[in-house]
Amino acid sequence: MQFRNTLLAVALGLAGVLGPVSAGATPSQASESPAVGSPAYEALLERYFQATIARELGATKVDEQVEGFKTTMRAKPEAQKCPALSTAMDELADVDFRKLLIDYLNSDALHATIKQGLRKHLTHADLEAFLAFAESPAGRRYQEHSMAATREAEAAIEASTEQMASSPEFTEFFGSMVTRLVPLAMKCPK
DSSP states (O other): OOOOOHHHHHHHHHHHHHSSSSTTOOHHHHHTSOOTTSHHHHHHHHHHHHHTHHHHHHTOOHHHHHHHHHHHHHTSHHHHHOHHHHHHHHHHIIIIIHHHHHHHHTOHHHHHHHHHHHHHHOOHHHHHHHHHHHTSHHHHHHHHHHHHHHHHHHHHHHHHHHHHHTSHHHHHHHHHHHHHHHHHHHHSOO
């Protein structure tokens, strides 16, 4: 399953820009913050996690994942030859795989692993700065619309990539590549 890192990247960028531990911060400012793992840090990390990662996990399109699983299973030769097997696989995907996926996305183990990664990159000051932004009117509007905007941007990029691959410029590039590389490949030892 593909997880989008866009929201996290933006959050990290904003935390770096808005937080006091940035290019102009002094080492003494950084050392005044509660340490990673302290109750104060962990409380902020949980708020950050809920505002960012948990929202992204919650927005995971489980139905799309289940349909993708079903499509993969239906492509198996055994399923194509046996309608009863295909039906059983669909039922397995609709019930068991769906539950497995939802349980995994909500699991304490996954959340702990993600938070461990966040601890490596976010200081107490970073978390405070991001949460100050996220809890502001502009931050709330940003969070409300950012996932939808990100998905639209990803769809546009995907469509653009497909168009780009069939563009005259790419056709010319690949023709030129073949023209330049085939003679060299012919000279290589076999």
